[in-house]
Amino acid sequence: MIIFGTKGYLYQLAILTLVCGQCGNPSAHTLRKRVTKFTLFFVPLFPFSTKYATQCTFCGAEQKVTEEQAEQLRAQAAGQDGQGYGQPQQQPYRP
DSSP: OOOEEEEEEEEEEEEEEEEOTTTOOEEEEEEEEEEEEEEETTEEEEEEEEEEEEEETTTOOEEEEOHHHHHHHHHHHHHHHSOOOOOOOOBOOOO
């Protein structure tokens, strides 16, 4: 018997101050990376899906961004406070 499946990981890459497109408030936005990995016998082997998004902390609206936009936002965050956020939180998420 072979046991396989997927597992999701959520990484917080940066925290930025942006104007929200949904509510129009200038507020903190988190830049997140979601990675879905293929698992075999509950061991994550390789990623097969990677998605980036920003989420407004004021209204909770989430906006998908491309990998290039995510890198630009991450560089912008590093310029704002002198350091980048790259420590993974590794929280499983439920899509």
